[in-house]
Amino acid sequence: MSATYRRTAATMSTEVGDDVVALQADRGFAYGMEQVTASVWKLLEQPRDLDALVGALTAEYEVDEDECRHEVGALLERMTAEGLVEQVQ
Template sequence: MTLFQRSPQAMSAEVGADVVALHAERGFAFGMEGVTASVWQLLDRPRSLAEIVAGLRLEYDVEEDQCRDEVGALLADLRDEGLIDEVTE
């Protein structure tokens, strides 16, 4: 099973309901709000895509398939930016 977790290189801070994440080595900031900030909060520990989707569906009114597709794309973007890592369990 693949789990997703925040990269040790990523530092973040909450700004109200939003989150700003900074990649220490790359020196860029990534602003997150709404669902994206919720995903980041769920990544406080390693989680599977299914766990993230389940957590979001408790907070938002969204169909499971749509949520899974959109969260999968977001996780790929965050991974490509170096903000999260994938861990195979």
């Protein structure tokens, strides 16, 4: 079973058009997210695992499923390291 991810409670965000701006006030960092990264962030409004994210993204974008899985997995690792998302299982 793959890990489920969710946004951290310490991260606030707002949509600006199709983009997202996220803020971690306690760390003093702001993040701009565009296109696929913004889509992943929006999908993580509810906890989701990698399979659910890949399914939603391959339906929205023309991308190979294996490439999408690899890229989204790497994105989730970076977002976790930055404290934007966390694993819930």
